[in-house]
Amino acid sequence: MSRLAILLLLFSFAVPAAEEELIFLGSPVVRYDVDGKEAIRVDLSDQGSHKYVCRIVGRGKKYFWATRGNRELLRFDAGGFTYFVSPEGSGFIKVAVTKGAEFDYMESFTAEMKTITYWGKREK
Numbered sequence: 001m002s003r004l005a006i007l008l009l010l011f012s013f014a015v016p017a018a019e020e021e022l023i024f025l026g027s028p029v030v031r032y033d034v035d036g037k038e039a040i041r042v043d044l045s046d047q048g049s050h051k052y053v054c055r056i057v058g059r060g061k062k063y064f065w066a067t068r069g070n071r072e073l074l075r076f077d078a079g080g081f082t083y084f085v086s087p088e089g090s091g092f093i094k095v096a097v098t099k100g101a102e103f104d105y106m107e108s109f110t111a112e113m114k115t116i117t118y119w120g121k122r123e124k
Contacts, residue, residue, distance in 0.1 A: 019059070021057060022055070024056040024084070026095075027050070028107070029044055030044065030119045032115075033114060033115075035115075056073065056093065068091065071090065073085060073087075080098065081094050083095075086109075091109025094106050096122075105122055
């Protein structure tokens with residue numbers, strides 16, 4: 001192995017990976033499936049709520065949608081809400097800055113020509 005390869009290998013072990021920080025955790029209460037013809041509302045059980053939890057993590061200065069394939073997200077704060085938006089246009093999470101409303105957040109994303117939206121309560 002060349003000296004350069006050895007040095008690169010040693011350096012890769014010396015640089016710590018960015019630590020993952022939990023930024024947001026929410027449990028959905030309601031799911032809407034919309035396909036242009038109809039909207040179907042599903043009230044989620046405790047089991048369904050746990051299955052479709054929304055989790056956003058931070059690594060360094062970047063945000064990731066951990067429960068949707070670790071897609072990178074952009075963060076915007078405006079008008080009493082924090083928005084986490086997928087730059088490729090596949091979805092977003094809107095979080096109320098203040099608690100107290102029936103729902104603290106909404107998570108919406110597309111699958112083919114269908115939109116799935118969850119409304120829920122913040123855990124963190």
